[in-house]
Amino acid sequence: MSEYLVMPLVPLDTQTALYLLGVVYLLMSGLVWMILRPHHEAAAISLWCGGGGVVGITYFIFTLGGLLPAYWTTQVPVSLGLLGMGLRLCALYRESGREGGWRVVMVAVAIAMLLVLTLGAAMPSWRRVLNGTLMIAAAVWIAVMAVRLGRFPHGRGSEHIAVSYAFFAGSYSLRIGVSVLAAASGTYVPPNLAPTLDLFLVLAGGLVAGIFGNVGYVGMALERARIRRDAQAADLAREQAQRSAAEARAAVLAERLAERDEFVRVLAHEVRQPLNNASAALQSAGAALQVGEMSDAGEVQARLHRAQKVISHIVGSIDNTLAATTVLASEQPLAPRDADVNVLLEMALGDLDPQQRVRVLRDASSSHARTAAMDIGLMRLALRNLLSNALAYSPRGSPVVLQVSDSDEPLGLVFEVRDQGPGIAPEMRDRLFQRGARGDHGLPSHGLGLYVVQQIMLRHGGRASWAPHEPQGSVFRLWLPLVD
Structure with missing residues (x-):
């Protein structure tokens, strides 16, 4: 059963495929950096592109099989691949606003790298199972984090990341299943880079993650940049509206102060002369009463009436001016x-x-x-x-x-x-x-x-x-x- 699963060959050179994958990861990481650098946060871009660069180097090291000891072309690149995926996880945590999550990620990556470099070397039969399981866990973690990001307004980019890394995890799961059967039977342990169908499914998963994962990240980052610009534009518009409202209010207050000054000036001008006239009429009437000019009672009454009329006019002017300057100019609503x-x-x-x-x-x-x-x-x-x-x-x-x-x-x-x-x-x-x-x-x-x-x-x-x-x-x- 295990021989049937591992022995069919695919007519493609494994080293060439790994080399091309490394080129894809490095080129895509550089392209993502150039596209997003003017628009997005430098720290998040550095983590994502740096992680992609580390994975690309990992694939290059895999191609050195036969030139270097097996440990340096198996366990070392796997541990570097886990590091690269961990950096990408840190980038996603930063995108979500949970910047403290990088500590948990790096602790988990350090533990995984230690397991690969120690247990993987000590247990050759189960080495591929251990390596694959850790890679699957890292890919699933990235997919889950991308799904969580999809709940926020990051567009469909996070969905592309989740699907591509889920596909990568699924393809690696098939290879792990084959490796478990081979290790459990104890009859066949294939070379690490044997050109088998399950290996090329893993390479296909890596290609999908390398292309669509990066495309998804670019879309997500550009969507975040758009949202940020819209929020800044909304804040600017709100500030401008508040500034305009404050300026309008200041203009209204200045106009009301000018009106009040004018009303006071009008009131002073309108009241001064009538008050003098009323005072003169009252003094004249008072003088006539003091000398006992009873025969001029009608004249006294006329003078008093004239003074009363002038005072009534003054009261009306004061009422109008006070109403215009206080109650009518007030911003408080009327309480009828x-x-x-x-x-x-x-x-x-x-x-x-x-x-x-x-x-x-x-x-x-x-x-x-x-x-x-x-x-x-x-x-x-x-x-x-x-x-x-x-x-x-x-x-x-x-x-x-x-x-x-x-x-x-x-x-x-x-x-x-x-x-x-x-x-x-x-x-x-x-x-x-x-x-x-x-x-x-x-x-x-x-x-x-x-x-x-x-x-x-x-x-x-x-x-x-x-x-x-x-x-x-x-x-x-x-x-x-x-x-x-």
Whole structure:
């Protein structure tokens, strides 16, 4: 039985085949180094290519059979082959990120080399069995490690490594089986390099591992390089996005600081002279009261009313400026609460000059809503700005209508302020709610009122709009969404 398995010859010179295998391993190792050096980690490439170079030298030493003692052409090259495969294992452990695994590999390789160099020489009949078993174990270890690498995003390269070394282990297993039968029978121990079919299967396995194993490693390494580049590109894009966001945030903060400075300057300019006027009116009224000019009580009352009106204008300017510089510029989300709509209207009307307040006609018959989610302080300011503008720009004595109605599409609450003033000039309509927008109406203004109104509505998720009022005047609408 054993003679049948070992005696068929293959018409190929064994030394030539071994020499060609050595050339293949050396050339492939050099090619892998040149391809991967610019793209991959030098340590891992050095281990893999170094291991391939050692295996190539191993095949060259095998070809020296007959020129050197048998020990130097059998046990020594086998031990070197185990070293080469161990270096490749270390490379795969490094690829997996388990760099500490090389210690286990090298200890195992050292033990295997010691067994080959001692027991293999002492037991000629079982030498091939021992050598082959250790080579199979090393090849299986490489295949298993490649399979584990295949679970990570290394592409199909690791699969090529696993298959090629599994084939190498399988071909060596056949030779071991033949050797076990021969050693157990004790009738035939063939020369180590007899050109038998099982030997050339082992050589074929070595060729497959030498070519496809290297090709697989190149594919795996290039895939890792691509993944690393993609990760670096993603990190760079993330850093650029963060930098852009930080720059945008810095620009927004700088703009808000500039706006705040401008608001403070506007407030100081708008408040200083009216305060002087109010102070003068109060001093005049106080002087008249001190001298007892009771006959001029009407004049005193007029002066007091004028001072009160100026102070009311100042309060409105301060409220608008503070709203624009604090609440509206804040990044904190608005926290609306349910508030009574009638209470809101009473508060907004209560802010007006009593002599002007009577001109406002209130109509809430079109609304069924009693409460709505809002910041009542900000909504009060928005309504007060619209009502103050309507009263200021309408003809003296003309009514201003404040209407509250429901909106179905979209669902919400609508506040309308209708006046009979001059309306809005066409060139002003597109920028009506922008900061600093002022019409040519001859009244003092810094363009904050309608800007604040629009910002308040946007913070509530609503909007402010304008439409002409037929036959004359303007209609300002505030749409406030209703939350189910």
